[in-house]
Amino acid sequence: MGLLTDRGELEAERLTPAGERILRAASTLFYERGIRTVGVDAIADAAEVTKKTLYDRFGSKDRLIAAYLEQRNRVWHAFLDDQLAALAPQTPADVILALFAALTDWMAESRRGCGFINASVELAAPDHPAMPVIVAQKQWMRSEFMAQAALGGFADVQELADRLLLLHEGALVCFRVAAMEYAPEVAHRAAADLLAGWPRD
Structure with a gap:
C-alpha cells in the first residue's frame, strides 16, 4: 500500500561540505533555540565557517531558514516511509x-513540537521565503488524508480530510503549547473514532 501520493517535495540542493555543515548547524540551532534568537554568527561558529562562507552558500539568513525547513520536510517524509514500512498498513x-x-x-x-508551526509563529511576514515551504508541508498532509480517504471509499473526502488535519495539527499545538504530552495518542484515538463512524460512498 503506497503512502506518498503527491509529496510536492522540494528537491535538495547540492551543497558543498561547508554548506552541509552550515545547514546542519542551523537546523539544530533553529529548532532548539528558535529562529529569531539565533544569529548568523552563532551558526557560522557552530559550523566552523566564516560568515562570508555562510552568505556565499545561502545568500541570506532568510534563505537559510527556508533551507532548514526544506530539509526538515525531507526528514519527515523519510520518517513516514520508515514508519509505514514497519507498520505495513493494509487499507x-x-x-x-x-x-x-x-x-x-x-x-x-521532537520535544519542542512541530518545527513548521514554530517557524510560522516566528515568521510574521507572509512573503518570507520560508512561508511557501511551511504552507506546502501542511497542504501535503491534507492532500494525503484526502487521497487515502478517496481510496478507502469514504464519502465527502474534503470534509473528512479537513477534520483529520485539524486533529493532526491540533495534537502538535497541544503537545507544545499546552504541555499535553499524550496529545498524539488522543488524536490517534479520535481519528479512529472519526473513521469508524464516517459514511462511505
Missing part, C-alpha cells in the same frame, strides 16, 4: 491511522 484507513501513530514516535524525538 487506506490503516494508512491514515498510521500517520497518526507515527506522530507519537516523531514527537518523542
Whole structure:
C-alpha cells in the first residue's frame, strides 16, 4: 500500500561540505533555540565557517531558514516511509491511522513540537521565503488524508480530510503549547473514532 501520493517535495540542493555543515548547524540551532534568537554568527561558529562562507552558500539568513525547513520536510517524509514500512498498513484507513501513530514516535524525538508551526509563529511576514515551504508541508498532509480517504471509499473526502488535519495539527499545538504530552495518542484515538463512524460512498 503506497503512502506518498503527491509529496510536492522540494528537491535538495547540492551543497558543498561547508554548506552541509552550515545547514546542519542551523537546523539544530533553529529548532532548539528558535529562529529569531539565533544569529548568523552563532551558526557560522557552530559550523566552523566564516560568515562570508555562510552568505556565499545561502545568500541570506532568510534563505537559510527556508533551507532548514526544506530539509526538515525531507526528514519527515523519510520518517513516514520508515514508519509505514514497519507498520505495513493494509487499507487506506490503516494508512491514515498510521500517520497518526507515527506522530507519537516523531514527537518523542521532537520535544519542542512541530518545527513548521514554530517557524510560522516566528515568521510574521507572509512573503518570507520560508512561508511557501511551511504552507506546502501542511497542504501535503491534507492532500494525503484526502487521497487515502478517496481510496478507502469514504464519502465527502474534503470534509473528512479537513477534520483529520485539524486533529493532526491540533495534537502538535497541544503537545507544545499546552504541555499535553499524550496529545498524539488522543488524536490517534479520535481519528479512529472519526473513521469508524464516517459514511462511505
